[in-house]
Amino acid sequence: MPTIAPQLAELAGLIADPGRARILSRLMDGRAQTASELALLAGITPQTASWHLSRLVQRALLKVERRGPRRLYQLATPLVAQMLEGMMTVAVTGPSRPPPRIDDQMRRARTCYDHLAGELGVAVTDAMLERGYLALDQDAGELTAAGVVFLGSLGLDLRSPARRRRALCRPCLDWSERRRHLAGRAGASIADLAFQRDWIRRRPQGRSVEITEAGLAAFRNLFGARI
Numbered sequence: 001m002p003t004i005a006p007q008l009a010e011l012a013g014l015i016a017d018p019g020r021a022r023i024l025s026r027l028m029d030g031r032a033q034t035a036s037e038l039a040l041l042a043g044i045t046p047q048t049a050s051w052h053l054s055r056l057v058q059r060a061l062l063k064v065e066r067r068g069p070r071r072l073y074q075l076a077t078p079l080v081a082q083m084l085e086g087m088m089t090v091a092v093t094g095p096s097r098p099p100p101r102i103d104d105q106m107r108r109a110r111t112c113y114d115h116l117a118g119e120l121g122v123a124v125t126d127a128m129l130e131r132g133y134l135a136l137d138q139d140a141g142e143l144t145a146a147g148v149v150f151l152g153s154l155g156l157d158l159r160s161p162a163r164r165r166r167a168l169c170r171p172c173l174d175w176s177e178r179r180r181h182l183a184g185r186a187g188a189s190i191a192d193l194a195f196q197r198d199w200i201r202r203r204p205q206g207r208s209v210e211i212t213e214a215g216l217a218a219f220r221n222l223f224g225a226r227i
Contacts, residue, residue, distance in 0.1 A: 014059055015087070019044045020052045024061065024075070024084055029207030030114045032065065032072035041205075078166060081113030082183070088175040105208035107176045109200065112207075115187030116194065117174050120211060123225040124190065125182045131224055134169065136180060141169035143186060154222070156189045194218075 015021060022042040027033065033041075039049035053073055056062040063076045075081050109120035116124060128134040133147030143151070143158075151158065158168060172183035182190070194200045199215030211219070211227070219225040 011059070014055060014061070017052070019048060020056060023049070023052060023056070025088075026207075027062070027073065027075050028081060028084060028113060029111045029202075030074065030081075031202075032074040034070055034072060038073065075113065078113060078183075082170075082172065085112055085117075085172055085175060089173045089178070092175055093178070103206075103208065105203070105210075106206065108208070109211050110206075110208045111191060112172060112174075112181070112183070115172070115181070115183045115191050116200075117172070117181050118176055118208075120200075120209075120219070120225075120227055121181035121187075122174055122177045122179050123227040124219060124223050125180060127224040127226070128182065134182065134186075136169065136171045136182075138171065140167070141171055141182070141184070143169055147186075151186065151189070154193060156193060158185055158189060 015024065019042050023038050026038060026041050035049050035053055036046055038053070039046045042049060042052075044052070053062065053064070057064050057073070060076050061080050062073050065072050065074075075084075107118055109116070110118045112121065115121065125134070125136070128147065128150075129136065131146070131150075132144055133150050135142050135144060148158075166188075167184040169182060169186045170184035171180040172187070173179070174181045181187070191200075194215065195202075197214070197218070198212055199218050200209040200211055202209055216227065219227050
């Protein structure tokens with residue numbers, strides 16, 4: 001009987017290396033990084049980082065882009081980010097595992113690849129569910145007619161051909177909150193809007209984001225989020 005067990009074991013072994021795991025975790029904010037930046041963040045030598053990055057690119061977990069003399073690395077697809085977020089959730093759950101040490105800023109608000117996560121992501125999702133803008137189950141989701149109108153009023157066009165290949169709405173289990181937040185094209189569009197309108201700002205390091213005063217007002221007043 002055909003089985004993918006060998007491929008699964010190979011993939012698990014690739015991610016199991018601590019250096020590669022740190023590289024993949026760092027790239028979960030969706031931003032591209034150079035090999036030297038990733039080496040510093042992962043606490044490994046540039047030579048070791050280059051070897052790890054080569055293996056991750058070969059296995060299609062990462063993609064690389066040349067910009068002048070620099071080579072920038074980032075997660076290859078949203079599916080890779082989805083896999084990693086799921087692994088993070090499993091890694092911190094279970095009766096025999098101690099509670100993880102979660103940075104307060106990471107718990108408060110962060111990006112999960114290209115959508116909002118942490119307390120902020122969960123609060124926005126809860127508010128959209130309560131207002132009838134969104135419907136989610138364990139595996140899938142959809143915007144209601146009211147949700148389409150609401151996001152349209154914010155200037156979000158979810159019919160963009162560049163994004164049609166992705167699911168419109170998808171639940172993503174938040175590893176710090178142990179609850180769902182919104183992923184897919186809708187989740188990514190809301191995060192993009194939040195950055196564009198300066199509701200959230202990236203921090204110099206990590207994938208936590210700062211919620212600005214304008215952002216607090218917008219998330220509370222426009223979305224009805226309890227944040």
